[in-house]
Amino acid sequence: MKEAIREALKGLSTQGIPIGSVIVYQGKIIGRGHNQRIQKKSATLHGEMDALEKAGRLPAHIYQESVLYTTLSPCAMCTGAILLYKIPHVVIGEHQSFMGEETLLKSKGVNVEVLNDAACIQMMTDFIEKNPSLWNEDIGV
Amino acid sequence: MKEAIREALKGLSTQGIPIGSVIVYQGKIIGRGHNQRIQKKSATLHGEMDALEKAGRLPAHIYQESVLYTTLSPCAMCTGAILLYKIPHVVIGEHQSFMGEETLLKSKGVNVEVLNDAACIQMMTDFIEKNPSLWNEDIGV
Numbered sequence: 051m052k053e054a055i056r057e058a059l060k061g062l063s064t065q066g067i068p069i070g071s072v073i074v075y076q077g078k079i080i081g082r083g084h085n086q087r088i089q090k091k092s093a094t095l096h097g098e099m100d101a102l103e104k105a106g107r108l109p110a111h112i113y114q115e116s117v118l119y120t121t122l123s124p125c126a127m128c129t130g131a132i133l134l135y136k137i138p139h140v141v142i143g144e145h146q147s148f149m150g151e152e153t154l155l156k157s158k159g160v161n162v163e164v165l166n167d168a169a170c171i172q173m174m175t176d177f178i179e180k181n182p183s184l185w186n187e188d189i190g191v
Numbered sequence: 192m193k194e195a196i197r198e199a200l201k202g203l204s205t206q207g208i209p210i211g212s213v214i215v216y217q218g219k220i221i222g223r224g225h226n227q228r229i230q231k232k233s234a235t236l237h238g239e240m241d242a243l244e245k246a247g248r249l250p251a252h253i254y255q256e257s258v259l260y261t262t263l264s265p266c267a268m269c270t271g272a273i274l275l276y277k278i279p280h281v282v283i284g285e286h287q288s289f290m291g292e293e294t295l296l297k298s299k300g301v302n303v304e305v306l307n308d309a310a311c312i313q314m315m316t317d318f319i320e321k322n323p324s325l326w327n328e329d330i331g332v
Contacts, residue, residue, distance in 0.1 A: 087248065094235060094244045094272065103235045107228060110331050130271020130292070131235065135331040151271070190251050190276040 051143055054119040055169055057084040057097065064089050067181075067188055068173045069097035071120040073105050073137075075112055081105025087188055096188070097121065098128035102135070113137050121170045123150035125189060133158055143170030147178055148189065192284055195260040196310055198225040198238065205230050208322075208329055209314045210238035212261040214246050214278075216253055222246025228329055237329070238262065239269035243276070254278050262311045264291035266330060274299055284311030288319055289330065 057070025061084035073081040083100025086092045095103065098120050113135035123145035124132060132140060132155060139161040145152065146166070155162050178185045198211025202225035214222040224241025227233045236244065239261050254276035264286035265273060273281060273296060280302040286293065287307070296303050319326045 091248050092244060093246060093248055093276075094240050099235050103233060105234060107232050107234055107328065110328065113331060125271070126274040127268065127271040130266070130268040130274075133267040133271075135234075187248065187251065190254060 051119050051121070051141060051165060051167060051170075053079060053082065054097075054121050054143065055167075055173070057082050057101075058121045058170075058173060061085050061089075061097070062173070062177070067184065068177050069120070069122045071097040071101040071118065073101050073116050073118050075116045080108070080112070080116070085188070088184070094127070096125060096128050098124055099131060102131055110136070117141060119143075121167075122174055123148055123152060123164070124155070125150050129154055132160065139163075141165065143167045144174065146171050147174035192260050192262070192282060192306060192308060192311075194220060194223065195238075195262050195284065196308075196314070198223055198242075199262045199311075199314060202226050202230075202238070203314070203318070208325065209318050210261070210263045212238040212242040212259065214242050214257050214259050216257045221249070221253070221257070226329070229325070235268070237266060237269050239265055240272060243272055251277070258282060260284075262308075263315055264289055264293060264305070265296070266291050267295075270295055273301065280304075282306065284308045285315065287312050288315035 054070045058068040062068035067085040070084040081101040081104045086095035117139040119141045121143035129151035195211045199209040203209040207229045208226040211225040222242040222245045227236035258280040262284035270292035
């Protein structure tokens with residue numbers, strides 16, 4: 051999670067939305083990314099999607115033995131990507147500022163861990179308070 | 192749908208997976224794309240995602256008044272993106288070669304139309320027959 055937070059802060063330092071994610075396979079980070087809505091004018095590169103994209107084309111079994119870490123509860127799109135690739139384990143920094151589709155993930159057998167990490171909560175709370183319209187845009191509101 | 196098929200064929204002609212998509216708002220195409228797994232080594236740019244990405248950053252209400260056309264039934268990831276942005280109407284070329292998450296879309300109130308278009312069916316059947324491993328990679332199998 052430390053590395054996912056590092057990605058989120060990298061996003062923040064480039065005027066972006068501070069959500070970061072890493073994908074870990076056999077103890078090694080194989081993909082890392084952060085929300086790129088502002089930086090790349092992207093409607094699809096949420097933190098988790100950017101990490102998947104950076105990981106590149108991988109055989110199915112790699113995803114199926116990986117853990118995805120994300121600083122914030124995954125939205126419907128990122129949840130869908132996790133389900134498509136059958137990532138079995140998702141570690142979430144927090145779900146206080148935004149509750150994603152954790153129920154759907156669990157219903158499909160994904161192991162969902164929520165850390166309630168104070169640094170993640172603070173980071174998103176601050177961002178949303180200062181940038182409500184950007185945040186709403188990111189979640190289609 | 193003609194334009195989504197045109198996108199799929201554009202993908203095919205660049206050695207890609209022939210799935211295309213367009214997003215229509217007030218009768219105009221605001222985003223068009225095709226699967227970019229091969230061309231961009233992308234794990235996230237399915238046809239629908241590429242169309243969303245090409246449409247760029249848009250206010251929520253635009254998505255909520257748009258129709259998404261796709262040559263093939265949308266997978267979990269693309270379904271999630273449709274739900275995130277609350278696109279209310281999805282027109283699907285076919286769901287014979289691959290059945291996506293249409294039940295989930297309908298359960299969330301999305302109007303799902305399936306055309307059973309012969310050209311779409313033929314295009315995917317041919318591709319899957321000739322490239323089974325590429326196709327499996329695309330759907331995380």
